[in-house]
Amino acid sequence: GVWSGDEAVTIERTASDGRHVLRFVNPGADEADPAGRAISCDVFQMVDLRPLRAGLSAEADAVLELSARFLDDRPANTKPSVTFTAQIFLFSGDPAGMQARWPRAAPEAIASGAALLTTLGGDAGRWRHGTTRVFMPREADFAVIQLAARPNIRPAVLDSLYVDDVRLTLK
Numbered sequence: 001g002v003w004s005g006d007e008a009v010t011i012e013r014t015a016s017d018g019r020h021v022l023r024f025v026n027p028g029a030d031e032a033d034p035a036g037r038a039i040s041c042d043v044f045q046m047v048d049l050r051p052l053r054a055g056l057s058a059e060a061d062a063v064l065e066l067s068a069r070f071l072d073d074r075p076a077n078t079k080p081s082v083t084f085t086a087q088i089f090l091f092s093g094d095p096a097g098m099q100a101r102w103p104r105a106a107p108e109a110i111a112s113g114a115a116l117l118t119t120l121g122g123d124a125g126r127w128r129h130g131t132t133r134v135f136m137p138r139e140a141d142f143a144v145i146q147l148a149a150r151p152n153i154r155p156a157v158l159d160s161l162y163v164d165d166v167r168l169t170l171k
Contacts, residue, residue, distance in 0.1 A: 005028075006026060025158060030102060040151075045145045049090075063134070063136060073121070073160035075122060081151075082161060083117065085116055086145075087114040091143070113133055
C-alpha cells in the first residue's frame with residue numbers, strides 16, 4: 001500500500017473536486033546501480049499475492065490487470081516526447097531484499113506485462129488510459145507494480161506529468 005522510488009509528489013489537481021494525483025518530479029538512480037543514468041521517474045509498489053491463492057480456481061486462468069490514467073499537461077508539441085509506463089512483474093519466493101536488487105531482479109520475473117503511452121504534450125487535461133494484463137501463475141507470490149514517466153531525450157527534465165486512478169485487479 002506504499003509507493004516508493006524516485007521523487008514524486010501527491011498534489012491536489014483541482015481545488016473544485018479536491019482530487020489528488022501523483023506528479024512525477026525527478027528521475028533518480030536505482031539503489032542497486034547508484035552510478036547508473038537516471039532516465040525516468042519511476043515509482044513502485046510491492047503487492048503480496050499469497051492471500052489471493054485460496055480464491056483461485058485450479059481449472060480457470062487468473063489474470064492480473066494493472067490500469068492507470070496518465071496526463072501530459074505540457075503545451076502541444078513539447079519536445080522531448082514522454083513515454084508513460086504501467087508495468088507488472090510477478091515473482092515467486094521471498095520478496096525480502098527485492099528493493100536492494102532492483103532493477104537487476106526484473107529478469108527473474110515469472111511473468112510480466114507493460115502498457116506504454118507516448119505523448120508530446122497538448123493533452124489539455126485529457127487523461128490517457130493505459131492497461132496491461134498478465135496471466136497469474138499459481139506459483140506467483142508477489143507482484144512489483146511500476147509506474148514511470150520517461151522523457152525520450154536525455155538529460156531527463158520532467159514537468160506537468162501525472163498519474164492517477166491506479167487499479168490492480170485480479171480476474
